[in-house]
Amino acid sequence: MNSTPDKSYFSNIQMRNALLQIEDQMVHSNWMPEVIMGINRGGCVPGVYLSHRLKKEHVVLDIRLRDHKATPDLNTLLINHAAKKKILVIDDINDTGATFKYIIEHFGKPATLGEHALLPPNVKFAALINNKPSEVKVDYHGYEIDKSKNPAWIVFPWEEWQK
Helix, strand or coil: CCCCCCCEEEEHHHHHHHHHHHHHHHHHCCCCEEEEEEEEECCCCHHHHHHHHHHCEEEEEEECCCCCCCCCCCHHHHHHHHHCEEEEEEEEEEEECCCHHHHHHHCCCCCCCHHHCCCCEEEEEEEEECCCCCCCCCHHHHHHHEECCCCCCEECCHHCCCC
């Protein structure tokens, strides 16, 4: 019996479409970031793409909970927040919500997860893909899935290197 989930491949075209959806949602919410923070590693590529499209600064937010044991570094978030900038934190997927939850717990105000009163109004979350059962709700997303019904592993273009 194979206990590994099926793989679902996410293309560059899907990434660009998701970023257009995120941009459209920001326009309709009358909110645009001054700086885009791509979460290291999965949020870096979409963050750079979006920063070029919107002509905004891109900064890496070093939070790697799954792949590395290094202590996450929120200094860039704190510096930009202190400068009163509108900050969009973007990742490839809001899967379990662990990464965004980490930011909320170490930067936001204590409260119940899922309530955006936890974060200052100048900080918003975005993900190319939002998993509906995630503990944390993002402000903007491209696609929505439900891994409780289809537990496929999403493989992004930057994660697979053909040898």
